[in-house]
Amino acid sequence: MPASWKRFRRRLLYCLGQGERNRTLREEMEFHIASMIDELIAQGMEEPGARSAAYRKFGNMTKQSEEARSIWIARWIGDLAQDLLHSFRGMRRDAGFTAFTILIAGLGIGAVSTVFSVVNAMLLRPLPFRDPARLVWMTNAHFNSTQAEHFADLRELNRSFSDLAGWSGFYYPGDRQLTGAGEPERLTSVPVTGNLFSLLGVEPALGRSFTAAECRGRYSAPPAMILSYSFWRRRFDSDPTVLGRTLTLNNRPSTIVGVMPASFDFAGIFDPARPVDIFIPWPLGDKAKPSGNTMKVVGRLKPGQTVAGAQAELASLAKQLTLQHPERNPLVPTLMPLARHVSGPASPALFVLSCAVSLVMLLVCANLSNLQLARLGARQKEMAVRAALGAGRSRLLRQMLTESVALSCCGALVGLVLAIAATRGLSHLHAFILPLLDTVRVDVRALLFTLLAAAAAGMLFGLLPALRVTALSLPTTLQDAGRRSTGARRHALLRDSLVVAELAFACVLLVGAGLLIRSFFRVLDVNLGFQPQRAAALRIDPSFPLPSLSRQNSFIDDVLRRARSVPGIVAAGITDTLPLRDDRSWSAGAVGQIYGKRHPPPEPFVRVVTDGYFQAAGIPLRSGRDFTAADRASDERVVVINQTLARTLWPDRNPLGQMITTDGGRRVVGVVADVRHTALEQPGGAEMYLPMRQTADYAAMQLVVRSALPAGSLAAGLRKALRPLDPNLPVREFVTFEDLVDKAVSPRRFLLMLLTGFAAFALILASLGIYAVISFSVSQRAQELGIRMALGASPRNLQFRFVFRTIELAALGLAVGLAASRVLSSALSSLLFGVTAGDPFTFLAIAALLTAVAALAAYIPARRASRVDPMAALRSS
Amino acid sequence: MGTDKTKSDLLPGTLDMLVLKILTRGHLHGYAIAQLIQQLSDDLLRVEEGSLYPALQRLELNGWIEGEWGLSANNRRARFYKLTRDGRKHLAGESSRYRQVTGAVARIMGFA
Structure with missing residues (x-):
């Protein structure tokens, strides 16, 4: 519309030159007056008179x-200023109400803003890489990793990606030992392909990435390394001269060639459980590197290529490669956007959190609306006077809304402070294994969102009271000296429905939190298959090589003898994988059984352990025997399997004495209980245990001890006992099994903590709402109560009336809330464990809790009702 | 934006039309416009200053008139308004509309 555009432009220019225009207008008017004076004088008037x-x-x-x-100028700007001034005057007059409103709104907005910041960091904000939308994650069938040889071929042959890169998924905390300068330390190192950093679009902050030559070395002796920012800061105090320095890793020299920037938090994005110290080159051509599906693969799509297109291409390439290389593992690549891989697992929880916090905000609005309505009695007169003086309805409405928005914006300030504190707290909680958690902060987007939320909340909680106050017939309000009229009755109805709504909201939140709490306890109650109490692990791989099995076995013998002699230690054993942390699986079948493509052999998880491990970890032996120190390389090869594998391989036969195909045939000597290795919520699956004294195929030695004392107090004793064996023994990594369990349930606890907090807040708000309504109705009905008491009603009877009315409201709110919960809780079902979304116990418990809280919230003001002095109440009007 | 209560008893929008019509006579300042309306209507229509200046602002905002500073007959600084091309068009539209309305009113009242 060109005409309105012109008007807009002129208006804009006017506003820019406002001062100038004002003077112009005044001058013009002065001219007008001067002309009038001239004329009057011309008509014969005296100058002063004229x-x-x-x-x-x-x-x-x-x-x-x-x-x-x-x-x-838009008139409303002026009005706005006036309304604001008015609001602030009102706030000062009514400081208690104002403070309360701001506090409640602040808590609500703080919660909303915090949750938004978390969602923003994990879902909305793009990953900190160049053009992250084109990055793709590749999984292989149900594995997260692919065989390196397949990777090399895919990288060569595909046309969809500008490049593919990867890293070894099989790195473990403390894989490499740093010795030489300073205190010896176990480092977590990720072997990466040379092009990983350039593919992600992240350059080292100092130095350079790996050269092609460095990527052709030996897996066991990386010639170069790149430090992670956190390791650089911790170990080298951010010293820029570390570049070019040579360190000793597993007794081999390795040169520092670069330092990654602080913004590149590899672990935080890809593997939140395992902080990374250094990156080392991964020589794809080295035959001695771990084989099998070991490689995590990311790709960068060429411009114009889609995930679906690339998927189709890789699928056909994979078919071709599987045919050409029957000796390799099967390849079934599946692609998804990298962002979905990173934050996908957390998104159901985030969705639940967002819903919960929206409910909290609605509850806050209902509560404040209620509060405003309670105050209307006092405000109505004021509004009536203003209306009588000529303020239009829309003007009054606007004033009321301005007030509530101003209040909620003050609340937003409080909320922002809370949100900043909360996000800062959250981002430093390393107890929680969540991706990108330490990037959670209140950024510009969160700030804008908070402002919007505050404005919307102000409108929402101000609208109802504003409509009420302006809709009341104004003249009657002036006459009505506080008597209850039909308007007041409708008013009460409105407030009752708000209380019902509050109770319903609170009910939904409480049911959600209740279901999650029940699930949490069910998870903790799960039979893990091992006993985490009083068990702990210390990593003990020696800093010197163990060239032969006999050397290795004498080291093992030494370690176990020394460990078992430490006072307080009841049992000790060595394993290569800790429960709930590390994992790998091999395929293994029963000897004599024929397997084919249709019936593949089972793929049990493999643990390499010594005698004593089962006692130390508390894994019960079901039949047969434990390993002994006598199970050595020279003797018959043996294996211990778990119940699931026993059932799978020999459903109708005694597994003891049977042979499995691993390592050319191993005899089953024992069956142990299943251990939940992947997660507390998932059954362990098939597992087999190989005696460590008969193999060298393991990546770590974890000494596991069980003690009569608290596990933490053992570290010093163990260290002293083992030091003589290996003076370079690093001692940082001492983990109790309870920590392992704790970490595994941490995402669940994170959600639970926040949701329970919200539910508690909701319960408080709802009871405040009930309290306000009942105490208002007590004060309104003081006269009636006085009459009733004068006529002989007992205080008990009066109290009962109020409490009963509340129970009525609560019942209504509960009916709505429980029905809504039943519908909404099915959204939770992916997060529940051991309880159904309609768990009757939870629903009943919440109903009882809410009713009790409602009755209590009503009882306190109701007690006041029974203390009304009949005479005073009757005289008061 | 800006409620404008025309204080004269004219039909709404009439004052704007009158001002535009007066300005077809040339560049005039506010006082002269008020005087001319009064004179030409044989003192029947008196434009109140409280209506005139908002009207002038409104017309200027719509781009129908333009104001510029000049000197009045007795050498005072005054703001003279002139009709723009848009204003002429608007005036033509308004006057034909006004003719229709008054004609219709007259027919109902039996004047015509």
Whole structure:
């Protein structure tokens, strides 16, 4: 619309030159008056008389010019300022109410803003890589990793990606030992392909990435390394001269060639459980590197290529490769956007959190609405007077809304402070294994969101009272000296429905939190298959090589003998994988059984352990025997399997004495209980245990001890006992099994903590709402109560009436809330464990809790009702 | 934006039309416009200053008139308004509309 555009432009120009225009207008008017005076004088009037007559006729020049000006500027700007001033005066007058409103709104907005910041960091904000939308994650069938040889071929052959890169998924905390300068330390190192950093679009902050030559070395002896920022800061105090320095890793020299920037938090994005110290080159051609599906693969799509297109291409390439290389593992690549891989697992929880916090905000609004309505009694007169003086309905409405928005914006300030504190706290909680958690902070987007939320909340909780107050017939309000009229009754109805709504919201939140709490306890109650109490692990791989099995076995013998002699230690054993942390699986079948493509052999998880491990970890032996120190390389090869594998391989036979195909045939000597290795919520699956003294195929030695004392107090004793064996023994990594369990349930606890907090807040708000309504109705009905008491009603009887009315409201709120919970809780079902979404116990418990809280919240003001002095109440009007 | 209560008893929008019509006579300042309306209507229509200046602002905002500073007959600084091309068009539209309305009113009242 060109006409309105022109008007807009003129208006804008006007606003820019406002001062100038004001002067112009005044001058113009002065000219007008001067001309009038001239004329009056010409008609024969005296100058002073003419002057005053002209001014009289012209009227108030300020008012005139204001009116003329209001053509240009939107009038509401002026009104807004007036309303704001009015609001602040009102706030000062009613400081208690104001403080309460701001506090409640602040808590609500703080919660909303915090949850938004978490969602923002994990879901909305793009990953900190160049053009992250084109990055793709590749999984292989149900594995997260692919065989390196397949990777090399895919990288060569595909046309969809500008490049593919990867890293070894089989790195473990403390894989490499740093010795030489300073205290010896176990480092977590990730072997990466040379192009990983450039593919992600992240350059080292100092130095360079790996060269092609460095990527052709030996897996066991990386010639170069790149430090992670956190390791650089911790170990080298951010010293920029570390570049070019040579360190000793597993007794081999390795040169520092670069330092990654602080923004590159590899672990935080890809593997939140395992902080990474250094990156080392992964020589794809080295035959001695771990084989099998070991490689995590990311790709960068070429411009214009889609995930679906690339998927189709890789699928056909994979078919071809599987045919050409039957000796390799099967390849079934599946692609998804990298962002979905990173934050996908957390998104159901985030969705639940967002819903919960929205409910909290609605509850806050209902509560504040209620509070405003309670205050209306006092405000109604004021509004009536203003209306009588000529304020239009829309003007009054606007004033009321301005007030509530101003209040909620003050609340937003409080909320922002809370959110900043909360996000800062959250981002430093390393106890929680969640991706990108330490990037959680209140950024510009969260700030904008908070402002919007505050404005919306102000509108929402102000609208109802504003409509109420302006809709009341104004003249009758002035006459009505506080008597209850039909308006007041409707008013009460409105407030009752708000309380019902509050109770319903609180009910939904409580049911959600209740279901999650029940699930949490069910998870903790799960039979893990091992006993985490009083068990702990210490990593003990020696800093010197163990060239032969006999050397290795004498080391093992030494370690176990020394460990078992430490006072307080009941049992000790060595394993290569800790429960709930590390994992790998091999395929293994029963000897004599024929397997084919249709019936593949089972793929049990493999643990390499010594005698004593089962006692130390608390894994019960079901039949047969434990390993002994006599199970050595020279003897018959043996294996211990778990119940699931026993059932799978020999469903109708005694597994003891049977042979499995691993390592050319191993005899089953024992069956142990299943251990939940992947997660507390998932059954362990098939497992087999190989005696460590018969193999060298393991990546770590974890000494596991069980003690009579608290596990933490053992570290010093163990260290002293083992030091003589290996003076370079690093001692940092001492983990109790309870920590392992704790970490595994941490995402669940994170959600639970927040949701329970919200539910508690909701319960408080709802009971405040009930309290306010009942105490208001007590004060309104003081006169009636006085009459009733004068006529002989007992205080008990009166109290009962109020409490009963509340129970009525609560019942209604509960009915709505429980029905809504039943519908909404099915959204939770992916997060529940051991309880159904309609768990009757939870629903009943919440109903009882809410009813009790409601009755209590009503009882306190109701007690006041029974203390009304009948005479005073009757005289008061 | 800006409620404007026309204080004269004219039909709404009439004052704007009158001002535009007066300005077809040339560049005039506010006072002269008020005087001319009064004179030409044989003192029947008196434009109140409280209506005139908002009207002038409104017309200027719509781009129908333009104001510029000049000197009045007795050498005072005054703001003279002139009709723009848009204003002429608007005036033509308004006057034909006004003719229709008054004609219709007259027919109902039996004047015509």
